Amino acid sequence: MSQKKDIRVLLGNVAIARGILEAGCHVITSYPGTPSSEIMPAAVAFKKEMGLDVYTEWSVNEKVAYDNALAASIAGKRSAVAMKQVGLNVAADSLMSSAYQGVVGGMLIVSCDDPGPHSSQTEQDSRFFAMFAKVPAYDPSTPQEAMAMIKDAYDLSETFQIPVIFRPTIRLSHGKQSVRLSPPDIIERPAKFEKDPGRWAATPRFRLHLHTKLNESLRQIQERFEKDERWNYEVGENSEANLGIITCSTSYTVLMDLLEELNLKDKVNILKIGTPYPLPHKKVVDFIGRHDKVLIIEETDVVIESQIIDKSKVLGRFTGHIPLQGELTPNVIYGILAKFFGEEGVADLEVKVDDELAKLVQDLGLPVRRPTLCAGCSERAAFWAIRRALPKAIYTSDIGCYTLGLNLGAVDTVIDMGAGITLASGFYQAYHQDKNDVPIVATMGDSTFYHSGTTSLINAVYNNARFVLVLLDNEITAMTGMQPTPGIGITANGTEGQKIPLEELIKGCGIKWLRNIDPYDVREMISLLKEAHAYTKSEDGGIAVIIARRGCVIRYPEALEGQKIKVEITDDCDGCRYCIDFFECPALHFDEENERVEIDRKLCVDCGVCINVCARKAIVPVGEEGQ
């Protein structure tokens, strides 16, 4: 009986979700973050398509997501937790401990790396976390390979009772490939927690024992990886070639396309590594032994290279052959090959860049579209009000769309999730120590506040800090693609969960001064901010919190219905550019020829906020000119 082949072109993250379900996973948790965000919605879509009973959850942060998945695995089920690479920092405490205690059902930790970085604070390499925590890592090259690897990763995880890190890079997560789908494995696993305090509640004495066992597991896993020809294999049997390249992840695919394009396949042998930790060391040593020089091309850092003990024939980041930062794009790898083959006298690759074209395009002076808040974004209105109300303040902020408050000069710091509040309290204490209190305005989005704002705020209240906190509540996790939050109470399945209103949470953190406002009302918001600042200065004052609430204009366009104010620019516009430079709405653009501002009707959503911005009152509601 032959079934029709189900081949589809899938986004890497969608293939990963599919692979997780095909492997019979029971519980999937995640916190959104580029480049991992598409995994959860795809898992929900596939489980509905295939009628699978899989528990899926958007968790409030990565550590919480990790622990929820871990519990399912301890109870014997198969679980997966998905996050971006910096999310693993948040979940690191859980990862380190659970590496010792292990799992019962298979557990996959998907941590999507972002070399570039395209949309992250760092270029950190999640495979180092695998080394650090002492858990095995899989490093897929293509969506199809990712799907196959996931099945093996679950088998490994259950065989050795250890959580496994699965590390795609952004080019895999956001790449596409035609992949072959299979029906899911149906694995019956009723939850069954077997009490074992020496393991699940291990005290330090037992921890030493667990560490010993972990080291033995790693030794056996390394042996398994040595023998595994599916993930660690050689390409090309050029017995004449005395050059070798060891590579992994999407860099492997880029390399293979380049060797094909440049007709250099017979000049070099390739060792492809799919399990970088623990490294199949014998295989690597054997490969190096058969060649005069071996180049290591791996993204993003020196995980394979640093595990090689004898580096006398090895070229890579330690020898300056590979850039220490940035993405290994096809052009970068081309440059690496040109140097490598050139030095070894194998091929003379011309590094040709069309400089003339680059110059011609540069001379056009095309508008550079820097990332900016959308036209009609309520966060722009809030930032503008903050700038106006407290122009001399220190502005601490956080990770989200609202990081772009940078463009309005209303964001001075962005460190990591939660730091919008902790830096505000830290600055307060540092200045207060010198009896030199300065105004401080912290901004944070709703999803970030649920993620890691509450602990920061409790700490600030407890220690008598004083500052203004503006919570930018757009009622969605907008930046990563509109995932729901506890504030709206919709779950990953699209069904209803419990709502947890910000107001209750903030009061519970001990805040005594709390106000709520629609930031489109910028005049009112400016006076509210001044009132809030006065409270921070008053004798019995403390932290003042303003919830600036208006739904994301992209997610909830209907919220504007009945409130639209169509605006026009009058002849009073003298081209001062204030609105362009300090309000920075993409729907306002400067007409260089006529030296005045114009409205781009394709982008304008008729929010009317810009009416407040022009000092010359040259932005007016349509039909009110001259009134």
Next chain:
Amino acid sequence: MMRMKTQIILAGVGGQGVLFSSRIFSELGLKLGLEVTGAETHGMSQRGGSVVAHIKIGGYQSPIVREGTADILYSLDENEAYKNLHFLRQGGLCFVNMTDGGRFDKNIRDHLKKKDITFHAFDASGTAMELGSVRAANICLVGFSVGTGLVPFTYDDLKDVLQSISRKPDLEHNLKIFDTGVDLGKKQ
């Protein structure tokens, strides 16, 4: 007939349907039984931002096209075309959606000629708008390219793909806009 290996760059700004075009070509590859890889690269979530999609059909492994090696560039926006021309190989094809092709920078056009790149400007948005759907400019531009006879895809194959991936209510309309594009391409 389709060449065994084809690399395509699709460019535009958010809302122009670059990702739908990318779907057209990935489904085309599938239909022809060829391996498809590709990538979507876009800036932070925002309206009006640059969107670029890479599609590689016929036995490539990596998802992204190297500069100077793309066979075809489709751009739904003039400025995005300039920004992505460096992807085209010597002798490649360039199709740009713009109201007045004469306004395309002359120096750059001369430079493309030197590189043996065939350049076509076509008012796909205007044509699609006349037919009642400015959002289908992407389909119109692809149709135009097929009409010129320069691209390695057949009319029938692309029509089949459109039939299978268009939303039902859009189908008839999409095919009409595609056919109009093809006819205008033939007149080139």
